[in-house]
Amino acid sequence: MTVLDSLARTHVPGALPKLVTALPGPRAAEIIARDEAVLSPSYTRGYPLVIERGEGAVITDVDGNRFLDFNAGIAVLAAGHAHPRLTKAIREQAEKFLHYSGTDFYYQNMVELAEKLAALAPIGGRKRVYFGNSGTEALEAAFKLSRYHFSQGQGDGRGRDKMIAFFGGFHGRTMGALSLTGSKSVQKKGFGPLVPGVQHIPYAYCYRCAYGKQPDTCAVECVKVIEDTLIKHILPAEEIAAIVVEPIQGEGGYVVPPVKFFDELQSVARRHGILIIADEVQSGMGRTGKMWASQHFGLEPDMITIAKGIASGMPLSALVARADVMTWKPGAHASTYGGNPVAIASSLATIELLEEELIENARVLGEFMLGRMREWPRRFPTVGDVRGKGLMLGFELVKDQNTKERAPQLRDRIEQLAFERGLLVLGAGQNSIRLCPPLVISRDQAEFALDTLEECLRLAQN
Ligand SMILES: Cc1ncc(COP(=O)(O)O)c(C=O)c1O
Numbered sequence: 153m154t155v156l157d158s159l160a161r162t163h164v165p166g167a168l169p170k171l172v173t174a175l176p177g178p179r180a181a182e183i184i185a186r187d188e189a190v191l192s193p194s195y196t197r198g199y200p201l202v203i204e205r206g207e208g209a210v211i212t213d214v215d216g217n218r219f220l221d222f223n224a225g226i227a228v229l230a231a232g233h234a235h236p237r238l239t240k241a242i243r244e245q246a247e248k249f250l251h252y253s254g255t256d257f258y259y260q261n262m263v264e265l266a267e268k269l270a271a272l273a274p275i276g277g278r279k280r281v282y283f284g285n286s287g288t289e290a291l292e293a294a295f296k297l298s299r300y301h302f303s304q305g306q307g308d309g310r311g312r313d314k315m316i317a318f319f320g321g322f323h324g325r326t327m328g329a330l331s332l333t334g335s336k337s338v339q340k341k342g343f344g345p346l347v348p349g350v351q352h353i354p355y356a357y358c359y360r361c362a363y364g365k366q367p368d369t370c371a372v373e374c375v376k377v378i379e380d381t382l383i384k385h386i387l388p389a390e391e392i393a394a395i396v397v398e399p400i401q402g403e404g405g406y407v408v409p410p411v412k413f414f415d416e417l418q419s420v421a422r423r424h425g426i427l428i429i430a431d432e433v434q435s436g437m438g439r440t441g442k443m444w445a446s447q448h449f450g451l452e453p454d455m456i457t458i459a460k461g462i463a464s465g466m467p468l469s470a471l472v473a474r475a476d477v478m479t480w481k482p483g484a485h486a487s488t489y490g491g492n493p494v495a496i497a498s499s500l501a502t503i504e505l506l507e508e509e510l511i512e513n514a515r516v517l518g519e520f521m522l523g524r525m526r527e528w529p530r531r532f533p534t535v536g537d538v539r540g541k542g543l544m545l546g547f548e549l550v551k552d553q554n555t556k557e558r559a560p561q562l563r564d565r566i567e568q569l570a571f572e573r574g575l576l577v578l579g580a581g582q583n584s585i586r587l588c589p590p591l592v593i594s595r596d597q598a599e600f601a602l603d604t605l606e607e608c609l610r611l612a613q614n
Pocket residue numbers: 286287288289291322323324325398402403431432433434435459460
């Protein structure tokens with residue numbers, strides 16, 4: 153049975169949560185106590201989930217409690233837990249060879265995935281692909297390639313080293329990527345000086361427009377600022393290498409910009425020969441009901457960074473760039489593990505599943521869920537905004553719908569209440585909850601999640 157068939161089924165046994173202990177259960181509590189003594193205190197755990205195994209969108213914890221997973225390991229497990237096609241592909245590749253550093257040697261599936269990603273990427277003309285292991289590595293590579301490209305007499309030949317990024321944007325935590333990140337200051341505190349030359353500007357966060365505009369008065373000031381302020385006063389256009397932008401902001405709170413934001417951004421970039429890097433680490437690989445979120449907005453970047461859903465749980469990332477931009481010389485950039493063959497086998501199987509049915513499932517169930525969620529601001533005074541595409545959905549908690557005062561504690565409470573009811577969700581931004589389930593969820597599971605969240609909203613506001 154296909155995933156789309158399962159939409160028609162009314163109930164799949166074992167597909168919904170069942171809690172059998174208080175939370176955390178005794179085994180979970182014991183593991184968490186050991187974790188607290190030895191793991192890095194920089195990790196941010198919202199609730200005491202200790203996973204034992206997963207199947208589809210269902211997780212069983214070490215005490216036998218069953219949860220519905222609307223996190224997908226932070227928007228990673230596109231094909232869900234333990235998909236038989238993925239485990240088969242991983243096992244078969246593991247039995248052949250585990251690793252052979254594709255940066256120094258050759259293997260076939262690395263070429264196959266590069267060909268596939270080059271064909272799929274929303275970039276015109278010939279493309280080339282660089283592989284890493286994590287999102288931050290893809291951004292690091294994009295940052296380096298942008299500077300390298302202009303240092304080699306490309307473009308107008310003068311060399312450009314400045315980058316424009318957005319407040320609320322999250323691009324990773326290694327030094328280059330962290331310099332691009334404009335999310336939470338705790339992520340930067342104590343790590344400076346960061347890589348110089350990055351200028352952040354407000355994103356098209358229309359619910360909280362930095363320029364105080366409404367949709368009918370908006371003249372895309374958040375892009376106009378590049379020419380009217382930055383270029384005019386502090387940042388010569390011929391020094392700007394690239395603009396890094398998430399087509400939908402992920403960690404920033406699942407913020408969806410209007411199409412005209414990207415129209416303007418592309419016009420400004422083209423006028424000044426600036427590259428556009430679309431960071432699709434969270435929004436890519438079918439999550440939004442299209443392969444790339446860029447496709448919702450007619451965004452045609454020069455480079456795209458991909459990770460998370462790319463291999464549905466195996467560590468892999470990619471930078472796809474215009475071939476005339478990715479011209480760095482042998483030795484300029486590489487990584488021992490980047491493009492690991494087992495991760496690539498998982499990625500090829502993931503892409504097959506996405507194209508066969510999972511992107512469509514994300515589109516159909518995303519529309520269904522958003523349709524119901526759109527009623528929430530009317531039904532719940534604490535829901536300020538609801539937004540998303542496909543199965544990249546978010547809602548924002550506020551103390552008052554008129555003042556839009558943020559309600560981060562209420563958000564945390566709802567996350568906790570959902571956990572206590574067997575639904576796993578995660579915060580994003582200062583006061584939003586994101587819903588990023590595996591793309592294999594059924595309609596029953598989507599309904600359960602909505603029912604549960606509505607119950608939590610009712611309870612939390614009392
Ligand atoms: C848009 C975006 N870019 C980059 C990253 C960094 O990815 P990673 O945590 O794999 O380094 C993330 C992670 O959340 C992300 O959402």
